Amino acid sequence: MIPVNNKSMIAFLFGQMNKLDNDEIDVLKAREQGNLAKQVNNSMKYELDRAKTKMEITKHNAIYKDVLDLRDVESKNF
């Protein structure tokens, strides 16, 4: 599996858009890839929200001298 970040995904999606314009891939494939990208975007939104929550917890801990931690739902390493 190739590691992906936002920028590489934008480049990939633009490449696919170009391929679609040149009829190198069909609409169905493009749609499926678009839907997959949507899922990746949802994960990214989750990561951004998580980072924001961590910032909020840091502030809370600093103000109230607390030791709150963001619970990891997926704590197991696969």
Added chain:
Amino acid sequence: MESVLIEQHKLITERCKDLINVSLDEDVVFLRQILNKSKKELDEHNNENLTVVDVTSKESGIWRIVIKNVIYGRHINSLVGKLSKHIEHDLVDFVCDGDKMYDKKNTWNDGWYYYEDKLCNTCKNKLEKIERKNLCIENNIQKIRDDFHEACNKTIFDKDLKLKYVLLSRNIKNHKPNPLETAIKETIHNEIAKTFQEQNEKLIIKYS
């Protein structure tokens, strides 16, 4: 070499557009031919390299609006929403004999007008207190907006991201975006949010 040519074509299109506005009618046709030739070259370059070398000022403006919309949606709106809940709008509930003190025909804030001189001292104090509280909240909201607005302007976004957005917006100008284009748009929005979040951690913590 190619980049020099592209710069030349950019210059030609800019100059031609200016000249067309002030030229004689018989010269306009000639100028349009030159303009179209350079435009064609730029379009071909854009298509080949999946980029946009001739971003217009309008497109730059739209890009700035997109940035603000993303930041407003992900940071400011929730903060403003939380604060706005505490603003008291229905001041009629706070005064004695409200019907006599207010006149619906005149307008004041949300359609009510009150005769301050007719209020009893207790009500006057109550109103003053509420108005002070409302003003304080409104000032806080404005401060949040100003701070984020300033942060938006100071944040350095990847230049390529802007070009990609402009390219996308040109592509979807004449049709409804397909799932692939929608995904690109969302990815660009995420990248904007990520960049902002990375560069403005202190501001976000301040208002969290």
